[in-house]
Amino acid sequence: MDQSPETTPTPQRTPQSAARNRPRPRTDWAGLKADLRSAVPDATAALVVTAVIYAVLYVRVDAGTSMTLDVMPFLADADEYWMYWLCQAFGWSAMLWAWITTLFGLLRSSSRWSRMPVGHARIERWHRTTSLTTIGLMFAHAFMFFAELVRQNEEGLGRADLLVSAFVDVFVPGGYATGTGQVAILLGLIAFYLAIPLGLAYYFRARTGARLWRVLHRFILVVYVLSVWHTLLYGTNVWFDGWFRTIVWALQVPVAALLLARLLAPARPSERLRLRDPATRPRPLPAAARLGGRIAVAIGVVVLLGVTFTGRDGGRTPGAEAGEMAVGEGMVWAGLVLLLLVVAAAVYVVRRDVRPARSTADG
Template identity: 65%
Template sequence: MDGTALRADLRAAVPDATAALVVTALIYAWLHARVASGASATTEVMPFLADAGTYWMYWLCQAFGWSGLLWAWITIVLGFVRSSARSRLLRIPTARIERWHRTTSLTTIGLMFAHAFMFFAELVRDNGDELAWPGRLTSAFTDVFVPGAYASGTGRVAILLGLLAFYLAIPLGLAYYLRRTTGGRMWRALHRFIVVVYVLSVWHTLLYGTNVWYDGSFRTLVWLLQLPIAALFLARLLAPARRGERLAYGAPAYAVRLAGRLAVAATAVVLLAVPATGRDGGRTPGGETAEPAVSPGTVWVGLAMLCATVALTAYRTRPSQATRRARSARSGEQA
């Protein structure tokens, strides 16, 4: 672990994290205002949450979730800009963009943890009439932090997706600080899977974000915010910063890379079609809630496939024996 670089980025992330806390406080106040005005979709489904003073930890959990998703959006935008070919219109130094990307990534992981922790605290309080303290802590920890343990309703899938996003964000987001061990080629390859974390986070929000349960302008906005991500992803694939990743006709990986670009282009079309048609899976007020189209078993199969792909990628991009020997020799000389 490159502790020196990590400590430096943690110090640099203090202003960023402070801004995130301010945004979280503003979102928390906004959620309170929606409850007071009766505009909150959450209280339509769970009227008891209208007592915002008693359930303040739940609403703070919601606020951390939304600020976490916003910071995830910011950091992935910065990542795509950094890894794409340099634009003449962009006058910000590349090193500064990379530093912003790393600090916002650290802040995002912190916000994700705060989101989960406040839900844990709310469940501990909620179980106070039924269980003693050890049982309250154990039950809440199991429901919130053990993937697949939450056993009721939409949360069976939604909380599972959110937890997988959180647990995957830690190794994939912090892979940069292990690059001296893994080598630059491997950490870059592994870090690309961070896109999966963002997709899981958005999916978790659309399934379980109680403020966007119903079809409407707020839910549509969440969908529309994915358009810049899809566009930047496509730009990153078409014009990557590293020459070796560019689409070269006749190269061994040409078909795979071309298929990836076509898949991203098709995804952008879908992202346009979803809000345009209004068929985004949102609930209908007064109607019955449909079962999630994806089961926990399907999610676990997808996770297994992802882990296998990550392991294969790590194996294919591992440093050569010569590189490892040279690195060990340099370490010995420095010692």
């Protein structure tokens, strides 16, 4: 017997079904807030490390053993220039946290470490929280340099033009136009401004798509390279050859080794290079790019080992006149344009491949 509309029971909507039917947010604000909360202990540890580094720098300056004083002897008064030394401390802790988060990211994306006592999910969460801390430390590093430039002008807080001048020197790419900082600060700013969108792209993956997010996030390694370059070029503590500079180079060896391991055995099966199996062999261009990347990284590991053990990396010699810089500001801008073109090409390829898949699914 047919039921009339009045007697037809209406389906009961459970909270679970309502949650499934609710449209997925385009931006993962909940995930970002959760990661920010989880990053509080990590950021606290970073501040403690920054304080320790500041104390070490202060003691070295007070004792007159800091190599920075060979370059800028007027900084010998650590109490007067405390903002500058705090800027340096934030820079070193930012470099350390960038190293840590890069290691976590490479461990997470490689299949060689599947038997680690810590699961991939926890490593990924550590990677996200340390990435957020790194961005914060990079900003603190730049801000304290800005504060020091303002402090050096007695009327800085009362004259807007001096504030604008300091802001341009510190936060505008190409604004600092004297000495080594003309290139070094430009490299640091490019790294900082790239770290923000590439590091936070994870929380917009619902907008971009998971595949495009993964492609964009791989360029975060460029940020790390630029950060190391900025440190070696402008960190006056490591201008000269010595154990401090050797440590910076030695830290890059595990990064390069993990990158090579990740390229040889990526966690995602679709990214593995299979040249012998015709059924899974990729197209010629992607296969050549993957093979070339593995060879280039392998050569890089050998070079890093050679530089670390020999100590010959082109660093300056105390008392000797420095030669001309091998890379100028124009070359950095050209490299940035080339990088952005590569990123744009990668985005275009991903979106082009996604459209046919969507059309097929809709059909």
